[in-house]
Amino acid sequence: MKTIKVNIVTPDGPVSETEADMVIAATETGEIGILPGHIAMVAPLEIGALRLKKGNSTENVAVHGGFIEVRPDVVTVLAQHAELASEIDIDRAKRAAKRAEQELQAKTDKLDAQLVELDLKRAINRINVYESK
Ligand code: ATP
Numbered sequence: 009m010k011t012i013k014v015n016i017v018t019p020d021g022p023v024s025e026t027e028a029d030m031v032i033a034a035t036e037t038g039e040i041g042i043l044p045g046h047i048a049m050v051a052p053l054e055i056g057a058l059r060l061k062k063g064n065s066t067e068n069v070a071v072h073g074g075f076i077e078v079r080p081d082v083v084t085v086l087a088q089h090a091e092l093a094s095e096i097d098i099d100r101a102k103r104a105a106k107r108a109e110q111e112l113q114a115k116t117d118k119l120d121a122q123l124v125e126l127d128l129k130r131a132i133n134r135i136n137v138y139e140s141k
Pocket of ligand 1 (some may be wrong): 072091096097131
């Protein structure tokens with residue numbers, strides 16, 4: 009079966025260089041499934057899971073925004089932060105979610121509230137990806 013290369017890169021360096029049968033990504037306009045031979049495209053990503061299907065298993069990666077570039081033989085994800093499920097510190101993510109929820113209740117400033125909502129979204133994404141291991 010044909011596979012597609014997947015490179016996930018952040019400013020801190022490469023997070024993963026692997027191969028997958030199929031890649032599922034959460035873009036800003038919805039979820040897309042990418043098979044080998046997909047047409048070239050670039051799309052902005054949501055805070056969400058990047059799912060790498062390999063045989064009967066799926067590896068999930070928490071990706072926090074950024075872009076996906078698709079070429080027929082390679083998918084490149086450029087994100088500010090990205091973590092493999094196995095690298096997620098679940099206690100830290102739960103603490104971050106709790107802190108964000110408490111801050112949201114106290115916030116009156118709209119801009120601050122939007123930033124805290126993003127903190128909460130990142131923490132929930134990490135928890136979901138960790139739990140999907
Ligand atoms: P926290 O409030 O716990 O610091 P954060 O959402 O503010 O979380 P980020 O700014 O998104 O953290 O990320 C900062 C760095 O820490 C990045 O390198 C990111 O990959 C890493 N990171 C953040 N939370 C976790 C986690 N729960 N497990 C593993 N790495 C994490």
